[in-house]
Amino acid sequence: MRMLAVFEKSERIRHIGHLDIQRSVQRGLRRSGLPVAYSNGFNPHILISFASALSTGASGKREIMDVTMAEPVTAETFVRAMNSAMPPALKVLEARALDDRHPAMMSLVRAARYDLAIDGDDAFQRIRDAIPAAMAKEDLPAMRKTKTTLKECNIRPLIHGIEAKDGHLLAVLTLNEKESCKPGMLLEALCREAGMEKVPRMTVVRLGLLGEDEQGRLVPLETV
Amino acid sequence: MNYLDQFERALEKVQKAPRYTGGEMNTEIKPWDSCPLHFGFCFPDTYEVGMSHLGLKILYGLINREDWSLCERFFMPWTDMISQMKENGIPLLSMESRRPLNEFDVVGFTLQYEMSYSNILAMLEMGGIPLENNERGEDDPIVVAGGPCAFNPEPLAPFIDAFMIGDGEDVMTELNQVILERKRKGMTRRECLLRLAALEGVYVPDLYDVAYNDDGTVKNVTPNCPEAPAVISKRIVPDLNQTYYPEEIPVPYTEVVFDRIMLEIMRGCTRGCRFCQAGMLYRPVRERSLEKLIELSEKLQKATGYEEISLSSLSSGDYSCLPELIRELMKRMKDKRVSISLPSLRIDSVLKESLEETQQVRKTSLTFAPEAGTQRMRDVINKGVTEQDLLEKVRDAFQGGWSSVKLYFMDGLPTETNEDLDGIGDLARKVVAEYFAVPKDRRAKGLRVTVSASTFVPKPFTPFQWDAQNTIPEIIEKQNYLKKVLNIKGVTFNWHEPYLSFLEACFARGDRRLGKVLRKAYEKGCILDGWNECFRFETWMEAFRDCGLDPAFYANRVRARDEILPWDHIDSGITKAFLWREKEKSNRAETTKDCRLGCNGCGLQKRKGVCSFANAGGV
Numbered sequence: 063m064r065m066l067a068v069f070e071k072s073e074r075i076r077h078i079g080h081l082d083i084q085r086s087v088q089r090g091l092r093r094s095g096l097p098v099a100y101s102n103g104f105n106p107h108i109l110i111s112f113a114s115a116l117s118t119g120a121s122g123k124r125e126i127m128d129v130t131m132a133e134p135v136t137a138e139t140f141v142r143a144m145n146s147a148m149p150p151a152l153k154v155l156e157a158r159a160l161d162d163r164h165p166a167m168m169s170l171v172r173a174a175r176y177d178l179a180i181d182g183d184d185a186f187q188r189i190r191d192a193i194p195a196a197m198a199k200e201d202l203p204a205m206r207k208t209k210t211t212l213k214e215c216n217i218r219p220l221i222h223g224i225e226a227k228d229g230h231l232l233a234v235l236t237l238n239e240k241e242s243c244k245p246g247m248l249l250e251a252l253c254r255e256a257g258m259e260k261v262p263r264m265t266v267v268r269l270g271l272l273g274e275d276e277q278g279r280l281v282p283l284e285t286v
Numbered sequence: 287m288n289y290l291d292q293f294e295r296a297l298e299k300v301q302k303a304p305r306y307t308g309g310e311m312n313t314e315i316k317p318w319d320s321c322p323l324h325f326g327f328c329f330p331d332t333y334e335v336g337m338s339h340l341g342l343k344i345l346y347g348l349i350n351r352e353d354w355s356l357c358e359r360f361f362m363p364w365t366d367m368i369s370q371m372k373e374n375g376i377p378l379l380s381m382e383s384r385r386p387l388n389e390f391d392v393v394g395f396t397l398q399y400e401m402s403y404s405n406i407l408a409m410l411e412m413g414g415i416p417l418e419n420n421e422r423g424e425d426d427p428i429v430v431a432g433g434p435c436a437f438n439p440e441p442l443a444p445f446i447d448a449f450m451i452g453d454g455e456d457v458m459t460e461l462n463q464v465i466l467e468r469k470r471k472g473m474t475r476r477e478c479l480l481r482l483a484a485l486e487g488v489y490v491p492d493l494y495d496v497a498y499n500d501d502g503t504v505k506n507v508t509p510n511c512p513e514a515p516a517v518i519s520k521r522i523v524p525d526l527n528q529t530y531y532p533e534e535i536p537v538p539y540t541e542v543v544f545d546r547i548m549l550e551i552m553r554g555c556t557r558g559c560r561f562c563q564a565g566m567l568y569r570p571v572r573e574r575s576l577e578k579l580i581e582l583s584e585k586l587q588k589a590t591g592y593e594e595i596s597l598s599s600l601s602s603g604d605y606s607c608l609p610e611l612i613r614e615l616m617k618r619m620k621d622k623r624v625s626i627s628l629p630s631l632r633i634d635s636v637l638k639e640s641l642e643e644t645q646q647v648r649k650t651s652l653t654f655a656p657e658a659g660t661q662r663m664r665d666v667i668n669k670g671v672t673e674q675d676l677l678e679k680v681r682d683a684f685q686g687g688w689s690s691v692k693l694y695f696m697d698g699l700p701t702e703t704n705e706d707l708d709g710i711g712d713l714a715r716k717v718v719a720e721y722f723a724v725p726k727d728r729r730a731k732g733l734r735v736t737v738s739a740s741t742f743v744p745k746p747f748t749p750f751q752w753d754a755q756n757t758i759p760e761i762i763e764k765q766n767y768l769k770k771v772l773n774i775k776g777v778t779f780n781w782h783e784p785y786l787s788f789l790e791a792c793f794a795r796g797d798r799r800l801g802k803v804l805r806k807a808y809e810k811g812c813i814l815d816g817w818n819e820c821f822r823f824e825t826w827m828e829a830f831r832d833c834g835l836d837p838a839f840y841a842n843r844v845r846a847r848d849e850i851l852p853w854d855h856i857d858s859g860i861t862k863a864f865l866w867r868e869k870e871k872s873n874r875a876e877t878t879k880d881c882r883l884g885c886n887g888c889g890l891q892k893r894k895g896v897c898s899f900a901n902a903g904g905v
Binding site: 083085090092093106149 | 297309311314537540590591622623
């Protein structure tokens with residue numbers, strides 16, 4: 063069986079990178095005493111996958127992992143055992159048993175919901191005021207950075223919605239195996255739209271990952 | 287904006303933020319007001335180095351275990367963070383509750399390495415604590431230090447209020463109790479220091495005056511008050527099974543230098559290698575029992591989830607029940623998928639059997655430390671290892687499927703000649719030949735022999751404490767010679783520039799006047815000297831000149847037998863007579879037997895019941 067677990071990467075450890083989070087969760091699983099399954103081979107590792115890597119610098123309210131168990135356990139047991147084995151900064155919130163044939167969570171992610179805190183009232187207001195015009199456009203250019211390249215792309219189709227309130231932008235942005243709009247790309251595009259020279263500081267919280275229900279509506283990934 | 291917000295912003299601008307953010311497993315924050323005594327544990331190097339250090343984990347657990355004391359960690363920030371802190375008025379903050387260093391009652395530094403001394407000054411200053419003990423007021427913390435370098439405390443005497451000499455476990459609690467009493471009863475700083483000086487193994491440098499001869503050598507070190515003992519004896523934990531060992535240790539999120547469970551199987555070493563300060567300072571040998579180690583390993587594995595356990599000691603191969611221990615650990619850890627590694631494997635004590643057992647989990651590279659290239663040189667340093675031993679073990683390893691071997695040597699040893707350096711080349715060549723002697727279909731591919739040579743640094747409390755270190759030009763010449771000798775296919779040669787070793791030699795055997803040099807160098811910008819990219823040798827030399835002191839006086843001078851050494855008032859348990867005897871034997875290339883084969887009369891036989899190999903009659 064597999065266990066889908068929702069966990070929080072708290073603000074305190076937002077600078078920890080994805081690989082380190084992975085290793086820490088694996089050690090947590092080892093501490094928990096839960097019957098997790100290991101890969102075969104010379105260097106056996108725990109069979110675990112994460113729905114989406116969270117960037118260094120961002121915290122996550124509802125991140126998702128998918129663990130293969132060697133023996134069945136209940137969701138309650140899983141959550142209880144994990145929370146006694148994890149540091150407070152990395153908490154398991156809920157879990158759900160999955161059938162082995164359930165598709166990989168990674169393949170089901172469609173979008174993510176973000177809370178982006180913008181530094182400075184003036185900067186926030188200018189960004190907020192630029193949103194309607196930006197959203198009315200068909201083409202909203204932003205720079206996509208990979209390890210080696212810097213490419214211009216259109217992020218407008220990747221923005222599902224933005225709301226601006228009290229210094230925060232609440233945004234739903236496309237995130238799937240093929241393409242994604244990172245919060246930084248959105249901020250940069252909006253700043254350009256607002257005619258701002260300097261991109262303000264922003265704190266990123268990923269509120270949750272979204273998948274699709276049968277009608278094609280975006281719903282929390284853990285319910286898919 | 288307050289400094290905590292500034293700190294959050296700084297984190298976004300530095301290279302490795304995780305080394306400053308804390309929140310690791312098993313570092314749960316004790317509420318500040320829940321304990322009257324607050325201990326700031328300072329590791330004067332980066333997080334990655336400090337979190338690999340066993341002593342930190344022992345004392346961290348020990349202090350936090352008491353309901354009246356809490357311990358939080360401080361590390362030396364990297365240069366990018368230091369700039370951010372200076373620009374934005376951020377003090378040095380603890381990893382746990384992010385409080386400035388000067389809010390703690392006790393600030394404790396661990397002294398592992400002389401080249402971390404400038405970091406101590408940097409951490410004190412960033413922590414808002416006056417650098418020198420005579421500048422500190424009633425509200426400032428008591429600054430203490432311990433660890434191997436505390437055995438020659440003199441260069442740090444101006445900056446540290448009290449040194450703990452020897453094993454830290456017992457004295458730590460006693461010291462904290464005195465400081466707690468100070469806090470409760472409102473003792474003055476002076477009263478508190480006098481009380482500390484009365485504890486066994488505690489040295490309060492301010493209570494001693496140092497006089498010098500005209501030639502610059504020490505004339506005497508004398509107590510300036512009746513409370514201070516003339517000689518400070520090191521603390522010895524008599525039984526490791528009775529002493530505290532943590533059952534939960536912090537697990538960093540990021541990879542640190544030693545990212546695994548370190549199981550201290552014994553303390554001390556009976557080999558008596560003459561260059562090895564640890565081998566002298568950590569005497570006598572004390573073993574943890576097999577049962578205790580099994581119990582600890584299971585608890586630690588459960589509490590950390592680590593994938594690897596390493597057996598830690600100066601000479602793990604000498605542990606009396608090593609095969610049983612390894613077999614038992616392997617049996618119990620196999621299902622938990624934990625591998626067992628033996629780091630400081632001595633080549634004469636490796637059991638073929640345990641080699642075979644190790645590979646059942648993973649084949650990492652094997653490390654051997656012959657230390658010197660010829661038998662004569664090995665006899666001089668009393669490294670009781672023969673070429674035959676080494677080659678046999680290497681053969682076993684190659685036949686067992688290893689293809690990567692590391693060999694450690696020293697250059698600049700007393701009486702060393704080019705012939706000894708040639709010996710290093712010969713040994714490397716023979717190791718290569720052992721590999722090719724294994725039939726091709728039975729050996730692992732990709733031979734890698736790494737030869738590392740470090741520059742010898744004479745240390746206090748060793749038989750070489752009277753010897754001169756080779757001068758920098760001499761070392762460079764030897765290294766160049768070695769480069770030629772080790773130009774062998776399949777062999778990589780690693781060496782370090784000698785400048786750092788030269789400075790290390792100055793401070794290792796320095797006197798109290800070097801405190802001025804340290805401060806001067808720090809004020810000129812020297813920090814993180816142990817890191818190549820930060821080390822500024824010229825600036826250090828300037829600091830010596832400004833203070834009117836000659837570094838060669840400390841590094842390159844032969845001391846006379848009757849010279850008062852700056853650390854003579856510290857009693858390591860080893861007598862000066864024994865060390866001198868060892869020095870004379872070394873001059874004759876004469877070896878001294880392992881203490882397990884009979885007492886050599888190092889001095890510890892005089893301390894009742896601490897050494898299991900002691901012969902009270904002595905030698």
